[in-house]
Amino acid sequence: MSLFRGARERLPSPAPSRSPTRRRVGALVGAFVVGTAVLGVLGVAGYRGGFALCAAVLAGGGGVLTAVLVPAGTPSRSTWVATVAVLGLVVSGVLLDRAPLSTGNLARRLDGLRLPNERLVAGRRTGHSWCLPRCPAVERRFRAPLTNLAAPLIDVGFALSRAGIAPKGRQPVRPSARDHFTYVTRRIRVTAVARYQLDRGGTPMTVLLTVRFANR
Numbered sequence: 001m002s003l004f005r006g007a008r009e010r011l012p013s014p015a016p017s018r019s020p021t022r023r024r025v026g027a028l029v030g031a032f033v034v035g036t037a038v039l040g041v042l043g044v045a046g047y048r049g050g051f052a053l054c055a056a057v058l059a060g061g062g063g064v065l066t067a068v069l070v071p072a073g074t075p076s077r078s079t080w081v082a083t084v085a086v087l088g089l090v091v092s093g094v095l096l097d098r099a100p101l102s103t104g105n106l107a108r109r110l111d112g113l114r115l116p117n118e119r120l121v122a123g124r125r126t127g128h129s130w131c132l133p134r135c136p137a138v139e140r141r142f143r144a145p146l147t148n149l150a151a152p153l154i155d156v157g158f159a160l161s162r163a164g165i166a167p168k169g170r171q172p173v174r175p176s177a178r179d180h181f182t183y184v185t186r187r188i189r190v191t192a193v194a195r196y197q198l199d200r201g202g203t204p205m206t207v208l209l210t211v212r213f214a215n216r
Contacts, residue, residue, distance in 0.1 A: 059086075101188065138214075187215065
């Protein structure tokens with residue numbers, strides 16, 4: 001009996017499980033990483049109001065989750081909540097800077113151009129915020145007065161300046177532009193192309209202007 005009793009006494013004790021604090025921190029970090037990855041893959045930050053959506057999930061949701069995981073009465077509880085909220089805002093800003101602009105966001109900017117002499121006749125949207133198979137792009141087609149092809153391009157240039165897409169008071173269209181031009185900002189590539197619409201006899205009837213906003 002003494003032999004078995006000694007053997008039982010020499011058996012190693014089971015390893016202690018992870019502390020509740022480590023489990024809570026692991027759950028919080030995991031949830032934050034997964035949320036950031038999902039928002040980044042879906043390109044949510046590029047939507048209209050995308051920063052607010054990301055901040056609501058990461059800063060707001062992260063703060064609430066932290067308040068739930070950290071027990072009430074913990075001295076550093078408010079510090080944890082504030083830290084996660086600030087981190088959520090920072091990450092939301094990074095996502096906003098890197099996400100491609102959605103078709104809705106591009107359309108809002110393109111439709112904000114005030115073209116004085118052109119009339120909208122058609123438009124289309126292509127691509128997806130996931131950039132599969134291609135990133136978002138928006139086109140608008142206008143009918144312009146029958147003048148030289150450079151005139152509607154100049155109108156687009158001044159409209160870009162008035163909208164704040166190009167520097168204020170600066171004409172982004174070069175004087176050498178004849179029937180098209182491209183203007184690139186930090187996030188948007190603007191392309192404008194002017195073509196004559198001909199009748200059956202080959203005589204120009206009007207000018208068709210196509211303006212395209214696409215992600216860089």
